[in-house]
Amino acid sequence: MVKRPMVRQFLEDAFAGESKAHMKYLIFAENAEKSGNINLAKMWRAIAHAEFTHARNHFKALGYLGTNGENLKASLDGENFEIEEMYPAYNVVSELQNEKEALRSIHFAIEAEKIHSSMYKDAIEKIEKNDDLDEKEIYICNVCGYTTEDSLPEKCPVCGAGKDNFVKF
Amino acid sequence: MVKRPMVRQFLEDAFAGESKAHMKYLIFAENAEKSGNINLAKMWRAIAHAEFTHARNHFKALGYLGTNGENLKASLDGENFEIEEMYPAYNVVSELQNEKEALRSIHFAIEAEKIHSSMYKDAIEKIEKNDDLDEKEIYICNVCGYTTEDSLPEKCPVCGAGKDNFVKF
Ligand SMILES: [Fe+2]
Ligand SMILES: [Fe+2]
Ligand SMILES: [Fe+2]
Ligand SMILES: [Fe+2]
Ligand SMILES: [Fe+2]
Ligand SMILES: [Fe+2]
Numbered sequence: 001m002v003k004r005p006m007v008r009q010f011l012e013d014a015f016a017g018e019s020k021a022h023m024k025y026l027i028f029a030e031n032a033e034k035s036g037n038i039n040l041a042k043m044w045r046a047i048a049h050a051e052f053t054h055a056r057n058h059f060k061a062l063g064y065l066g067t068n069g070e071n072l073k074a075s076l077d078g079e080n081f082e083i084e085e086m087y088p089a090y091n092v093v094s095e096l097q098n099e100k101e102a103l104r105s106i107h108f109a110i111e112a113e114k115i116h117s118s119m120y121k122d123a124i125e126k127i128e129k130n131d132d133l134d135e136k137e138i139y140i141c142n143v144c145g146y147t148t149e150d151s152l153p154e155k156c157p158v159c160g161a162g163k164d165n166f167v168k169f
Numbered sequence: 170m171v172k173r174p175m176v177r178q179f180l181e182d183a184f185a186g187e188s189k190a191h192m193k194y195l196i197f198a199e200n201a202e203k204s205g206n207i208n209l210a211k212m213w214r215a216i217a218h219a220e221f222t223h224a225r226n227h228f229k230a231l232g233y234l235g236t237n238g239e240n241l242k243a244s245l246d247g248e249n250f251e252i253e254e255m256y257p258a259y260n261v262v263s264e265l266q267n268e269k270e271a272l273r274s275i276h277f278a279i280e281a282e283k284i285h286s287s288m289y290k291d292a293i294e295k296i297e298k299n300d301d302l303d304e305k306e307i308y309i310c311n312v313c314g315y316t317t318e319d320s321l322p323e324k325c326p327v328c329g330a331g332k333d334n335f336v337k338f
Pocket of ligand 1: 021050051278282
């Protein structure tokens with residue numbers, strides 16, 4: 001594990017940079033698929049995977065990959081930070097400045113993060129008793145990220161998108 | 170598009186936060202698959218997709234999603250920043266402090282980014298003349314991110330991993 005603070009800070013920044021590059025390429029790939037540019041999309045998806053390996057190497061060098069239980073705890077802490085600190089602060093400033101598109105984007109995120117927090121909390125309890133979670137389907141709204149383990153809803157309770165917009169895992 | 174500078178800064182930070190959460194969950198999912206925890210891995214992959222939709226909404230609200238040509242230009246600029254500015258600076262400090270694990274992780278990234286830069290440069294030229302790229306296979310080393318459009322190599326020229334470690338796109 002990397003010890004020196006300056007190099008640790010650089011690896012943190014590189015992890016953020018690789019994660020953002022990976023995300024941009026996935027967004028660009030999806031957009032290229034929509035315009036029918038299949039080979040261009042494939043190039044973006046392939047390079048996105050290369051950026052995944054870079055982010056993973058930096059993350060491991062920082063000593064951040066733990067056991068499944070530790071990784072669940074890290075996931076829960078991240079969601080709770082977003083729900084309790086980050087998004088409420090961003091939201092109140094977006095209200096002050098009446099930035100409607102930001103308010104929409106922040107609202108979608110915070111509603112999903114609340115569900116994620118509760119899923120990770122449940123998973124921590126289950127993983128303490130059993131090796132794995134029970135097998136069940138998970139549905140994600142492809143517009144707003146609304147997440148449900150129940151049945152596929154007729155329409156998304158957060159953004160109103162129809163059931164065709166859900167991705168099943 | 171969001172206009173006010175403070176809200177734009179917050180959305181930039183939220184895009185980074187969602188991209189990092191998405192990346193962590195993919196890393197945690199891969200790790201859970203390795204330990205045989207298939208349902209736990211599925212939960213992380215599903216929630217990662219929700220974070221993808223959040224990052225995409227913030228990115229669009231910032232006005233960053235362009236045409237395929239503009240998105241290629243943005244991809245090229247990002248790779249060139251990493252090659253010319255970011256990784257050389259991180260590398261020289263890692264050498265100074267003899268942080269071997271960081272040197273390895275940075276070396277893997279910079280070798281792949283050079284290839285990505287040249288792929289994006291070629292793609293910009295091709296997309297100006299034709300709608301899409303030619304159909305061809307792309308192989309990514311799952312250890313270091315080495316990227317090639319030629320045939321599958323016997324072993325990775327950057328990290329030495331065998332051909333079983335390559336992912337084909
Ligand atoms: Fe990279
Ligand atoms: Fe979340
Ligand atoms: Fe939705
Ligand atoms: Fe999110
Ligand atoms: Fe790259
Ligand atoms: Fe490699």
